[in-house]
Amino acid sequence: MVSMSKDTPRLDPAAIVTSAMRIADAEGLTAITIRRLAQEHGVTPMALYRHFRDKDDLLDALAARLLADIRLPAPTTAPWDEQIRAVLAACLAVLRPHPAVAGLVPARILLSEPGLTLVERTLALLDEAGFAPDQATEIGSQALCSLVTLVATEPGAATENTDPDTRDDVIRAKRAALRALAPQRYPHILAAADALTLCADRDNYYDLGIEFAVAGIRGIRPATRTSG
Structure with missing residues (x-):
């Protein structure tokens, strides 16, 4: 059984998330366990539980890591659909290398500050396009899920x-x-x-996916807003 001596460095939660991401990328989410991560970092499982309540808490941290890595483009005066395209491209750039983890993001997007920032920016652009909050929420959610599906189902x-x-x-x-x-x-x-x-041209595959999402949003007729 692994024991932690007084000379063992303080456990870094960010390093644990990095290790979990590496395992997920190589072997999938099911390969991640608290015990395995504890062994990799030379500590007892209890040491990890001081930072993560359980595996679900660790998965929340993985989703938060991806969201934190998204570099949203600065707002511009460009039309809303061009800005939406840029936001989706920024999201996709982070999701692409991590297909096993990407699916965690939609259900956890409101649990971290970067996720909230992404949602606020997206809803603001969809508001500019004329969509009411309820409709904008559905559109934004489905656009994000379409990116996750692109990543998860890339041929080959x-x-x-x-x-x-x-x-x-x-x-x-x-x-x-x-x-x-x-x-x-x-x-x-x-x-x-x-x-x-096999996806022969991966960049074209993902560019087409983004264009498909943006064209779909443009083709939706904004619902009549209710007053009050």
Whole structure:
């Protein structure tokens, strides 16, 4: 059992979050445990519980870390949709490297100051676009969830952290399975077999996702505001 001597450095909660992020990136959220993190930092699990009540509290901290890393662009006089695009791009830049953790953000966005700042900025822009608070909230929430989905479902991303040989084998197997389909029944799937198994141009994939979200928002008709 790991023990902490008087000479053991004071445990840094930020370092614990960094370790948890690294584990999640490599192995997924289920690989994160208080015991494993305690072992990595040479302390007892009880030492971590002094900083995090439980794993859920640690997951809150992971979401807060991502939100804190978002560098929102300064407000400008540009049209609201251009500013929304810039905000979404700033969010996506932080979420992309952490697909396993990105899904924690939507439900925890109001639990930290950076999250509150992001929500306030987004709602202000949607207010400028003519959306009432209730409608703006739904639009902002769905836009964020669309970014999380983009990150989580990027073609080929599931094998990103496997060794190159294994990754190539997995991709080849998926591609071969699609190409084995009946061409008369699935001609378009066969034509898109490469794109369905691996994202050839990741930047274009994400740029398209942002444009899709912004175009969708522009296409929504603001609901009639109620007085009072």
